[in-house]
Amino acid sequence: MNVTIKDVARAAKVSVATVSRALNGHSNVVEEVRARVQAVADELRYMPHAAARSLSSRRTNTVGVVLPDLHGEFFSELIRGIDQVARERGQYLLVSSYHGNLQEQGAALRAMRGRVDGLLVMSPYLNATGFLADSLPQSLPVVLMNTHLPSSELVSLRIDNYTGAMQMMRHLIECGHRNIAFIAGPEDNFDARERLRGYRDALSAYAPYLAEWILPGNFGEDSGHEAGGQIAAMAKRPDAVFAANDMMALGCLYAFDQHGIQVPEQIALVGFDDIPMARYVHPPLTTMRVDIAELGGKAMRVLLDADAKAASDYVSFVPKLIIRASSAAKIPRRQRSDSS
Amino acid sequence: MNVTIKDVARAAKVSVATVSRALNGHSNVVEEVRARVQAVADELRYMPHAAARSLSSRRTNTVGVVLPDLHGEFFSELIRGIDQVARERGQYLLVSSYHGNLQEQGAALRAMRGRVDGLLVMSPYLNATGFLADSLPQSLPVVLMNTHLPSSELVSLRIDNYTGAMQMMRHLIECGHRNIAFIAGPEDNFDARERLRGYRDALSAYAPYLAEWILPGNFGEDSGHEAGGQIAAMAKRPDAVFAANDMMALGCLYAFDQHGIQVPEQIALVGFDDIPMARYVHPPLTTMRVDIAELGGKAMRVLLDADAKAASDYVSFVPKLIIRASSAAKIPRRQRSDSS
DNA sequence: CTGAAAGCGCTTACAG
DNA sequence: CTGAAAGCGCTTACAG
Numbered sequence: 001m002n003v004t005i006k007d008v009a010r011a012a013k014v015s016v017a018t019v020s021r022a023l024n025g026h027s028n029v030v031e032e033v034r035a036r037v038q039a040v041a042d043e044l045r046y047m048p049h050a051a052a053r054s055l056s057s058r059r060t061n062t063v064g065v066v067l068p069d070l071h072g073e074f075f076s077e078l079i080r081g082i083d084q085v086a087r088e089r090g091q092y093l094l095v096s097s098y099h100g101n102l103q104e105q106g107a108a109l110r111a112m113r114g115r116v117d118g119l120l121v122m123s124p125y126l127n128a129t130g131f132l133a134d135s136l137p138q139s140l141p142v143v144l145m146n147t148h149l150p151s152s153e154l155v156s157l158r159i160d161n162y163t164g165a166m167q168m169m170r171h172l173i174e175c176g177h178r179n180i181a182f183i184a185g186p187e188d189n190f191d192a193r194e195r196l197r198g199y200r201d202a203l204s205a206y207a208p209y210l211a212e213w214i215l216p217g218n219f220g221e222d223s224g225h226e227a228g229g230q231i232a233a234m235a236k237r238p239d240a241v242f243a244a245n246d247m248m249a250l251g252c253l254y255a256f257d258q259h260g261i262q263v264p265e266q267i268a269l270v271g272f273d274d275i276p277m278a279r280y281v282h283p284p285l286t287t288m289r290v291d292i293a294e295l296g297g298k299a300m301r302v303l304l305d306a307d308a309k310a311a312s313d314y315v316s317f318v319p320k321l322i323i324r325a326s327s328a329a330k331i332p333r334r335q336r337s338d339s340s
Numbered sequence: 341m342n343v344t345i346k347d348v349a350r351a352a353k354v355s356v357a358t359v360s361r362a363l364n365g366h367s368n369v370v371e372e373v374r375a376r377v378q379a380v381a382d383e384l385r386y387m388p389h390a391a392a393r394s395l396s397s398r399r400t401n402t403v404g405v406v407l408p409d410l411h412g413e414f415f416s417e418l419i420r421g422i423d424q425v426a427r428e429r430g431q432y433l434l435v436s437s438y439h440g441n442l443q444e445q446g447a448a449l450r451a452m453r454g455r456v457d458g459l460l461v462m463s464p465y466l467n468a469t470g471f472l473a474d475s476l477p478q479s480l481p482v483v484l485m486n487t488h489l490p491s492s493e494l495v496s497l498r499i500d501n502y503t504g505a506m507q508m509m510r511h512l513i514e515c516g517h518r519n520i521a522f523i524a525g526p527e528d529n530f531d532a533r534e535r536l537r538g539y540r541d542a543l544s545a546y547a548p549y550l551a552e553w554i555l556p557g558n559f560g561e562d563s564g565h566e567a568g569g570q571i572a573a574m575a576k577r578p579d580a581v582f583a584a585n586d587m588m589a590l591g592c593l594y595a596f597d598q599h600g601i602q603v604p605e606q607i608a609l610v611g612f613d614d615i616p617m618a619r620y621v622h623p624p625l626t627t628m629r630v631d632i633a634e635l636g637g638k639a640m641r642v643l644l645d646a647d648a649k650a651a652s653d654y655v656s657f658v659p660k661l662i663i664r665a666s667s668a669a670k671i672p673r674r675q676r677s678d679s680s
Numbered sequence: 681c682t683g684a685a686a687g688c689g690c691t692t693a694c695a696g
Numbered sequence: 697c698t699g700a701a702a703g704c705g706c707t708t709a710c711a712g
Contacts, residue, residue: 050451053705056688076413076416079410093435093436108432369698454706
């Protein structure tokens with residue numbers, strides 16, 4: 001039904017081997033033949049069958065990308081970085097999301113054999129590491145992103161969430177805030193745990209006299225909204241709220257808005273991630289910028305070439321403090337950045 | 341290097357045919373054998389080689405998705421819809437972006453043969469239709485999204501941008517606005533042209549005494565910002581600005597903010613798409629909601645099953661007017677919706 | 681420089 | 697119910 005290499009060979013009056021060599025630009029084909037083959041292939045609209053090619057050449061020019069999710073600003077940015085490098089290197093992307101379902105994650109990982117030359121995997125769950133390790137196809141190069149896989153030799157790039165959270169806390173304390181509440185992320189999430197750890201350690205390091213004040217959350221906007229509502233209802237409110245990610249900060253901001261609480265005048269509010277929306281809200285959100293696209297791009301590079309891997313300076317990405325209006329210096333503001 | 345079906349066959353003391361049948365759940369395998377094969381396969385951590393399987397079975401369980409871009413709120417939503425249906429149907433997604441480069445688009449399309457069972461394609465360029473038609477692998481089912489491909493039998497789902505723009509204009513006019521400027525999208529973009537056409541036709545239909553007022557744009561936030569700056573500098577400004585998409589509206593809003601122009605008090609501002617950010621900006625943006633995820637999901641369903649295709653009520657998606665604060669009734673506000 | 685042939689790892693009629 | 701064999705459409709040593 002479809003035109004194959006045989007059809008081209010017949011029409012060009014050469015062997016399939018020659019067609020293959022001609023079309024793949026091998027040097028050992030005389031130019032005249034090459035041109036004829038190309039012309040016939042074009043005329044017949046021949047398109048090589050990728051599965052057949054992969055099977056014999058053992059290359060797919062495809063990278064598998066297995067993520068918890070495909071949408072939302074975080075993953076959108078991650079995919080942007082991955083996609084950019086993929087295009088530079090002529091790689092296709094086979095993407096798969098598993099939505100927290102480890103069964104699906106395992107199935108996706110297993111299904112990658114014979115489809116891809118390498119794998120980019122993000123699995124931020126703390127309790128699923130054994131499962132993950134079992135499902136990764138051996139003999140396929142793998143680069144992990146923000147994934148905690150103890151006792152594994154795999155390369156793993158990660159955001160330095162701990163340092164980031166420490167920096168944010170230092171900023172809040174320097175701004176003069178004292179009672180700082182933290183809206184935590186999911187308990188079994190690696191990033192969330194590190195951010196929480198940063199919050200805690202910052203308190204004991206910078207202000208040991210201050211108490212911890214932790215509200216639960218799940219990284220979703222709704223949970224931020226809920227936490228915001230709880231805070232609004234409190235007799236004594238914190239000076240500042242540090243949400244473990246921007247989406248929760250946004251939800252919290254919305255709750256504050258509904259309750260007529262002024263940010264930052266009454267309560268400062270900060271997030272983490274610097275999603276594009278962060279600078280559009282009112283007031284613009286102080287946050288830790290995580291270069292997510294960079295993380296994805298770098299992971300792709302490390303997967304694709306040994307040089308990038310040898311560099312070894314790629315493992316950790318320290319987020320950058322982005323001060324906007326929401327963090328409200330109680331003491332005079334010292335800097336201002338990024339308003340575009 | 342990798343364990344193949346032969347290894348499993350040998351270890352289970354059956355033929356490869358039986359292994360294949362056992363693992364694929366064919367009924368004609370006696371249970372005891374099936375269990376043994378499964379046990380051996382598990383123990384050896386056998387993973388079928390997808391390319392080999394595809395080559396012989398002529399199925400890939402993969403859908404190719406070729407889009408102008410992979411990131412940003414629009415594509416993120418589109419992918420969400422596609423991904424959801426993909427997961428329901430056990431399909432993998434091979435994604436490819438071509439960033440407006442038709443050469444790349446052609447290459448991506450051609451490379452799909454043997455990798456996918458069907459194709460979802462978005463190509464909103466008006467001038468590239470011939471190119472597109474030439475690159476589509478014949479004999480592969482294709483569903484187009486927001487793509488203008490004249491003289492083609494292919495199914496094409498589309499947002500009814502024209503009707504949407506008309507509705508928005510009617511809203512603005514009903515709000516009492518008279519001088520309504522339009523920030524257009526790219527000239528060779530299908531959606532952009534339809535939205536512009538809606539703007540124009542609405543003017544002549546609802547308010548033939550009003551003049552057209554069109555500023556150029558390219559759907560990017562920057563171009564909206566630039567247009568906003570121009571408007572700010574005008575001696576006589578419009579009552580309302582209708583940006584052909586939300587990103588431009590956001591850029592415009594930002595410019596107005598910089599110039600101290602109050603929205604909606606001094607100028608009303610509306611967009612198109614209802615990206616998530618639209619309701620977070622200040623003031624929240626009146627816009628036309630396009631159910632982008634629905635478009636993607638439906639396209640996937642139509643591609644995957646004949647029933648959905650037979651339904652035939654899927655072709656056109658009419659956007660929904662979402663009134664928020666930015667469109668500023670000059671006459672008293674009549675309704676208010678969606679504030680979450 | 682070119683062709684015949686083996687082989688990539690599966691699935692699937694075809695026999696039995 | 698099971699196996700031997702052909703075949704999917706390529707690529708790649710191996711000869712010549």
